[in-house]
Amino acid sequence: MRAVTASHSDPAALLHEVSAAVGAITRHLSVHQVLEVIVSSARRLVGADYAAIGIPDDDGGFAEFITDGIGEEQRLEIGPLPRQHGMLAAILTETEPIRLDDLRRDPRFRWWPKAHPAMSALLGVPIRDGEQILGIVVLTNDLGRPGFTAADTDLIELLASHAAIAITNARLYERSRELTVVEERNRLARELHDAVMQRLFSLRLSARAAGKLLPEDPAAARARLDEVEQLAAEAVAELRGVIVELRPADLDAHGLVETLRRHTTLLDRLHDTSVHFAVRSPVDLSRDGEVEVLRLVQEALGNAFRHAKARNVTLTIETERITVADDGLGFDADEAATRGLGLLSMRERAKALGGDLRLATAPGEGTVVTLILDTERDGRD
Numbered sequence: 001m002r003a004v005t006a007s008h009s010d011p012a013a014l015l016h017e018v019s020a021a022v023g024a025i026t027r028h029l030s031v032h033q034v035l036e037v038i039v040s041s042a043r044r045l046v047g048a049d050y051a052a053i054g055i056p057d058d059d060g061g062f063a064e065f066i067t068d069g070i071g072e073e074q075r076l077e078i079g080p081l082p083r084q085h086g087m088l089a090a091i092l093t094e095t096e097p098i099r100l101d102d103l104r105r106d107p108r109f110r111w112w113p114k115a116h117p118a119m120s121a122l123l124g125v126p127i128r129d130g131e132q133i134l135g136i137v138v139l140t141n142d143l144g145r146p147g148f149t150a151a152d153t154d155l156i157e158l159l160a161s162h163a164a165i166a167i168t169n170a171r172l173y174e175r176s177r178e179l180t181v182v183e184e185r186n187r188l189a190r191e192l193h194d195a196v197m198q199r200l201f202s203l204r205l206s207a208r209a210a211g212k213l214l215p216e217d218p219a220a221a222r223a224r225l226d227e228v229e230q231l232a233a234e235a236v237a238e239l240r241g242v243i244v245e246l247r248p249a250d251l252d253a254h255g256l257v258e259t260l261r262r263h264t265t266l267l268d269r270l271h272d273t274s275v276h277f278a279v280r281s282p283v284d285l286s287r288d289g290e291v292e293v294l295r296l297v298q299e300a301l302g303n304a305f306r307h308a309k310a311r312n313v314t315l316t317i318e319t320e321r322i323t324v325a326d327d328g329l330g331f332d333a334d335e336a337a338t339r340g341l342g343l344l345s346m347r348e349r350a351k352a353l354g355g356d357l358r359l360a361t362a363p364g365e366g367t368v369v370t371l372i373l374d375t376e377r378d379g380r381d
């Protein structure tokens, strides 16, 4: 059955279909999603039985080969990704689209793997970015079904030119996400260095002092040993904090609220400061959103522990907002803005969540960091 498709004799309906397809392609940010939308849009636009998109690798194979119209089971039976040979290679090297009524009659046709559906009509269009071929779109029909038209070719070429832009954008976006990960890793390395190394260094000095004092003044040596114990506990706490930060895998296993509960329990156990945890209403966030919130809260808790000298730190979770409050030293927010990256990164994360970050603090007043998740609701109450 030829799928329902825009009638080529109705330009308005066709324009609508094309613009919907282009819109769908450019809305997505991951390369894989973009490819999936391209393949299904292409198939729908010309009402083909099958569609595929192939992204070549540098090795004579395909880095990705996504199909539409072939069931998951059949796909598995057909087996591994195709090589760049035969018809596929031709489309990848040809500058013009290839349109055939019976691809099996073409000298470039080789064979089909076992379980591959028998097809006759083919339309193959390269996705080009200047000289470079980013991929190919291949449309095919079952045996006995009509071939593709010149109008179909025009449509798919139009789609392919937008697909090229979307693929390039999605690649750039993924690359920038990778860079963010690298930055995050550098920040963690710095944090490890700042927090844990400093403590280990002081710990060594205290241990050495205790050793020197021991024969003459055992009481003073004992005081030094208490310091050693304290510093070791703090180093463990910092290290744990950083390690928890490295593993948002906890989120997958336990979800955001439970991960935060565990984190605060750990901090409470390892520091003199009391850590309180309250959940007032459920939070509902995407997986990415949860990672952002976790990182943001960890930074806020980290700041409270590193800078505030607080007696109490309270993490409160609500649907519209998450709050980290401490009764510590407080600080001058304008003056502190240039000191580290933590406050800046918290603001950026809040923005990425579509929310807002509010900071209420002054020297001697303690600090309240509030992540507003739902700015609309917040404005109303």
Ligand SMILES: Nc1ncnc2c1ncn2[C@@H]1O[C@H](COP(=O)(O)OP(=O)(O)OP(=O)(O)O)[C@@H](O)[C@H]1O
Residues within 6 Å of the ligand: 191, 303, 304, 306, 307, 308, 326, 328, 329, 330, 331, 336, 337, 339, 340, 341, 342, 343, 344, 367
């Ligand atoms: N809860 C807090 N209580 C007291 N002072 C704070 C608190 N949070 C932040 N500050 C002050 O604000 C400054 C800036 O914080 P920010 O998180 O941006 O940087 P940082 O913690 O110094 O370094 P990093 O880049 O590792 O986070 C801190 O150096 C500290 O002086």
Ligand SMILES: [Mg+2]
Residues within 6 Å of the ligand: 299, 302, 303, 340, 341, 342, 343
């Ligand atoms: Mg900080």
